[in-house]
C-alpha cells in the first residue's frame with residue numbers, strides 16, 4: 733500500500749532522496765535484509781524503506797525515535813498500521829521509542845545491512861549515532877547520513893562537522909558511495925581495536 737499525502741502532517745523529508753536510496757540500497761530489495769532508522773518522525777521514510785528495499789518476507793526495520801514532537805507518534809502508528817494491514821505476515825517493523833544512544837547500545841553487533849541517520853542534528857549526537865551504528869552494520873552494510881550541509885544557525889555544531897570527522901577517522905574502513913545533501917558510505921571492514929593492539933605488540 734502506498735501512503736498518500738493526507739496520511740502525513742509534517743513536511744516531506746523523504747521524496748527528494750528516493751533516487752539516491754535506490755542507488756545505494758537497491759541491491760537489498762528482495763533479499764533478507766535488516767535496517768535501522770534513527771529519527772522516523774511520522775514514518776514516511778520508514779514506510780518507503782519497507783515498501784521498496786525491505787521487500788523480502790523476512791526483512792526488518794528497527795525504527796528509533798523518542799517521538800517527543802506532539803502528534804508525530806500518533807501519525808507514525810497510524811501510518812505504519814495502515815501499511816502493516818496489507819501484510820498478514822509477522823511484522824517487519826520494530827518500534828523502539830527512545831533516544832538513539834540508548835537504543836543502539838541494546839542492539840546486536842554486525843547484524844544490519846543499512847542504517848539511516850536522521851535523528852538529532854547536533855554534531856555530537858550525529859557522531860555518536862555513526863560510531864555506535866557502525867559496529868551494528870555487517871560488512872558491506874551501508875550508512876546514510878541526512879542533511880550534510882544543513883545548518884539552521886541555532887544548533888551548536890551542524891551535522892557536517894560530525895560527518896566530515898567520521899569520513900576522516902573511518903577512511904580506512906569505509907568507501908564513499910554518495911555525497912551531496914546526503915552522504916552514504918559502505919562498511920568495508922571492522923578492525924577491532926584489539927587486533928590493532930595485538931599488531932603493535934607483536935612488532936615490538
Ligand SMILES: C[S@@+](CC[C@H](N)C(=O)[O-])C[C@H]1O[C@@H](n2cnc3c(N)ncnc32)[C@H](O)[C@@H]1O
Pocket residue numbers: 744745746770771772773774775776777778796797798799800801804830831832833850851852853857
Ligand atoms: C527530520 S525528522 C526525521 C524524518 C524522517 N526520517 C523522514 O525522512 O520522514 C528527525 C526525527 O529525529 C528524532 N530525534 C531527535 N533526537 C533524537 C535522538 N536523540 N534519537 C532518536 N531520534 C531523535 C525526532 O523526534 C524527529 O522525529
